[in-house]
Amino acid sequence: xxxxxxxxxxxxxxxxxxxxxxxxxxxxxxxxxxxxxxxxxxxxxxxxxxxxxxxxxxxxxxxxxxxxxxxxxxxxxxxxxxxxxxxxxxxxxxxxxxxxxxxxxxxxxxxxxxxxxxxxxxxxxxxxxxxxxxxxxxxxxxxxxxxxxxxxxxxxxxxxxxxxxxxxxxxxxxxxxxxxxxxxxxxxxxxxxxxxxxxxxxxxxxxxxxxxxxxxxxxxxxxxxxxxxxxxxxxxxxxxxxxxxxxxxxxxxxxxxxxxxxxxxxxxxxxxxxxxxxxxxxxxxxxxxxxxxxxxxxxxxxxxxxxxxxxxxxxxxxxxxxxxxxxxxxxxxxxxxxxxxxxxxxxxxxxxxxxxxxxxxxxxxxxxxxxxxxxxxxxxxxxxxxxxxxxxxxxxxxxxxxxxxxxxxxxxxxxxxxxxxxxxxxxxxxxxxxxxxxxxxxxxxxxxxxxxxxxxxxxxxxxxxxxxxxxxxxxxxxxxxxxxxxxxxxxxxxxxxxxxxxxxxxxxxxxxxxxxxxxxxxxxxxxxxxxxxxxxxxxxxxxxxxxxxxxxxxxxxxxxxxxxxxxxxxxxxxxxxxxxxxxxxxxxxxxxxxxxxxxxxxxxxxxxxxxxxxxxxxxxxxxxxxxxxxxxxxxxxxxxxxxxxxxxxxxxxxxxxxxxxxx
Amino acid sequence: xxxxxxxxxxxxxxxxxxxxxxxxxxxxxxxxxxxxxxxxxxxxxxxxxxxxxxxxxxxxxxxxx
Numbered sequence: 178x179x180x181x182x183x184x185x186x187x188x189x190x191x192x193x194x195x196x197x198x199x200x201x202x203x204x205x206x207x208x209x210x211x212x213x214x215x216x217x218x219x220x221x222x223x224x225x226x227x228x229x230x231x232x233x234x235x236x237x238x239x240x241x242x243x244x245x246x247x248x249x250x251x252x253x254x255x256x257x258x259x260x261x262x263x264x265x266x267x268x269x270x271x272x273x274x275x276x277x278x279x280x281x282x283x284x285x286x287x288x289x290x291x292x293x294x295x296x297x298x299x300x301x302x303x304x305x306x307x308x309x310x311x312x313x314x315x316x317x318x319x320x321x322x323x324x325x326x327x328x329x330x331x332x333x334x335x336x337x338x339x340x341x342x343x344x345x346x347x348x349x350x351x352x353x354x355x356x357x358x359x360x361x362x363x364x365x366x367x368x369x370x371x372x373x374x375x376x377x378x379x380x381x382x383x384x385x386x387x388x389x390x391x392x393x394x395x396x397x398x399x400x401x402x403x404x405x406x407x408x409x410x411x412x413x414x415x416x417x418x419x420x421x422x423x424x425x426x427x428x429x430x431x432x433x434x435x436x437x438x439x440x441x442x443x444x445x446x447x448x449x450x451x452x453x454x455x456x457x458x459x460x461x462x463x464x465x466x467x468x469x470x471x472x473x474x475x476x477x478x479x480x481x482x483x484x485x486x487x488x489x490x491x492x493x494x495x496x497x498x499x500x501x502x503x504x505x506x507x508x509x510x511x512x513x514x515x516x517x518x519x520x521x522x523x524x525x526x527x528x529x530x531x532x533x534x535x536x537x538x539x540x541x542x543x544x545x546x547x548x549x550x551x552x553x554x555x556x557x558x559x560x561x562x563x564x565x566x567x568x569x570x571x572x573x574x575x576x577x578x579x580x581x582x583x584x585x586x587x588x589x590x591x592x593x594x595x596x597x598x599x600x601x602x603x604x605x606x607x608x609x610x611x612x613x614x615x616x617x618x619x620x621x622x623x624x625x626x627x628x629x630x631x632x633x634x635x636x637x638x639x640x641x642x643x644x645x646x647x648x649x650x651x652x653x654x655x656x657x658x659x660x661x662x663x664x665x666x667x668x669x670x671x672x673x674x675x676x677x678x679x680x681x682x683x684x685x686x687x688x689x690x691x692x693x694x695x696x697x698x699x700x701x702x703x704x705x706x707x708x709x710x711x712x713x714x715x716x717x718x719x720x721x722x723x724x725x726x727x728x729x730x731x732x733x734x735x736x737x738x739x740x741x742x743x744x745x746x747x748x749x750x751x752x753x754x755x756x757x758x759x760x761x762x763x764x765x766x767x768x769x770x771x772x773x774x775x776x777x778x779x780x781x782x783x784x785x786x787x788x789x790x791x792x793x794x795x796x797x798x799x800x801x802x803x804x805x806x807x808x809x810x811x812x813x814x815x816x817x818x819x820x821x822x823x824x825x826x827x828x829x830x831x832x833x834x835x836x837x838x839x840x
Numbered sequence: 841x842x843x844x845x846x847x848x849x850x851x852x853x854x855x856x857x858x859x860x861x862x863x864x865x866x867x868x869x870x871x872x873x874x875x876x877x878x879x880x881x882x883x884x885x886x887x888x889x890x891x892x893x894x895x896x897x898x899x900x901x902x903x904x905x
Contacts, residue, residue, distance in 0.1 A: 380889065
């Protein structure tokens with residue numbers, strides 16, 4: 178079902194004291210609504226208000242955020258004014274326009290001051306939904322009400338529609354293949370298959386336990402299965418923890434790099450820029466080195482047999498030449514050609530083939546078809562001559578390749594040495610913060626490298642354990658089939674196990690299909706949105722969910738994109754997921770243009786509204802982002818009535834929202 | 841999770857293509873339908889287990905629910 182937001186009403190929520198209303202009108206040719214606000218004025222809390230109302234979650238805060246010492250959801254000024262035994266409610270109401278008619282979604286949270294003067298808050302917020310059913314408005318409250326909203330747009334997909342610009346820019350900068358795989362999992366709704374598999378696995382375990390282990394073998398296998406399953410679970414938990422840690426370390430290292438790169442000391446900033454450029458060069462050089470080494474190895478594999486058998490090949494060649502000299506092997510002339518000459522009775526020189534010359538040619542034609550071996554020998558002679566020339570050019574060719582390899586290694590060594598020097602220079606800088614960040618950067622690099630190695634080992638252990646489990650289950654099935662008892666249980670167990678196998682296979686097939694779809698859509702979107710259309714040849718997502726952006730020169734430049742290019746890559750990926758998910762909801766982006774260069778700003782503000790034509794696009798922007806060029810570009814798509822500005826009070830503790838005419 | 845979405849069709853089609861056993865197909869379809877029914881609802885794990893055990897029994901008895 179397609180929906181758009183027709184109004185948002187916010188009461189006593191975060192810095193919004195009293196009630197603020199934002200109405201949105203619709204226009205067939207325009208799709209952009211704007212909310213202008215300084216940093217910290219409350220733009221992000223407007224986005225939070227929307228996700229809180231719909232899902233009870235604030236997008237900028239983690240799900241398990243229950244820190245009572247932090248700012249409460251209810252406006253603090255309103256709380257301060259409360260007398261004892263008085264209460265107050267924070268409320269966000271969203272009116273939606275849907276295909277089936279208007280909806281009203283309201284979430285509230287109550288708090289108050291107790292008789293003793295302590296503040297208290299309800300444990301959970303309350304949700305109510307008014308929606309049309311058979312032409313009548315139906316009101317729903319309670320736990321299951323959330324299902325209605327999840328049918329409009331599942332909570333798992335909310336981050337693809339309600340977007341934090343900063344996070345989107347960082348998505349591919351710090352994202353790991355696990356994140357990409359997770360995003361594709363969410364969108365492909367494979368969760369349904371995973372849950373069915375999990376629940377059927379529990380049935381399988383219960384059934385196995387119910388089977389009377391009447392033979393010692395059966396008992397032994399059952400015990401081993403349980404042990405292996407336990408080990409697998411433990412290992413999966415460990416892997417998850419390490420992956421999470423790795424993800425956190427990547428995020429932190431990106432922040433450290435950004436801190437150094439934008440440091441107000443020009444020396445540090447330029448050193449960090451040089452380091453990042455060196456790292457790019459090193460990646461490219463490593464790629465070239467790998468390619469060259471592969472070329473050398475392939476060449477060696479191809480030529481090695483000839484070099485080892487050089488003596489034998491020379492002997493063979495000698496034998497063939499001797500036979501040719503003796504006339505036992507004729508030169509390579511096609512039998513058909515001689516037959517034609519004999520049939521025509523005329524030589525190619527013009528003379529008639531009669532008498533002795535005809536006789537000689539007839540003798541020759543017999544030799545031509547002497548034997549298959551002769552033919553092989555003649556072909557072999559030419560091939561051996563080719564091999565000789567390959568062997569002859571081998572020393573020069575291998576030297577040239579080795580020279581190129583050594584050259585790459587030299588360049589790498591120099592650049593790596595320079596990297597070390599930069600690190601030393603930064604560590605010796607006389608600002609404590611810089612030294613601390615540099616040390617942390619080194620520590621994080623070590624941790625990431627170590628965790629990557631641990632993950633390789635753990636994943637390999639997991640593969641071995643999974644194979645063991647499969648073998649044990651097969652053994653169990655064999656043992657069970659020998660057992661005449663438990664027929665009914667055996668039948669159930671077989672059914673559940675077969676279903677699990679089909680589900681596992683389905684999961685793999687679907688994931689591959691969706692990955693291809695996402696990759697295709699991602700390429701199309703990126704080509705549409707990116708300014709430098711000819712600089713990138715393609716984007717690939719391999720079977721390990723590793724995303725590569727291929728430069729026209731063949732390099733993977735995923736780590737070398739500008740902030741604008743990262744944003745476009747993120748937007749293209751999100752749009753691909755949005756399209757594939759099939760859900761049609763408004764797209765709301767907080768700070769879409771921050772840190773983006775002018776050229777990309779211009780391009781995004783021209784292309785994005787057109788790219789999302791027909792979709793309600795709400796942009797929350799700072800005055801810096803909304804410069805003259807952006808204004809001019811967006812004017813074509815902006816619905817003027819939907820232009821709002823957030824204003825703060827003098828103390829910058831409370832905010833209000835009002836319509837803005839752009840002046 | 842939306843019933844009748846492109847993805848559900850894709851999942852069901854894939855199962856159909858790669859499974860010949862009608863009982864297995866039936867159990868998987870029942871499981872997926874049940875998961876769709878309880879999607880985003882708080883159901884006790886023991887109730888889910890009971891429901892699954894009942895599904896297995898129903899499929900083997902060839903009973904229609």
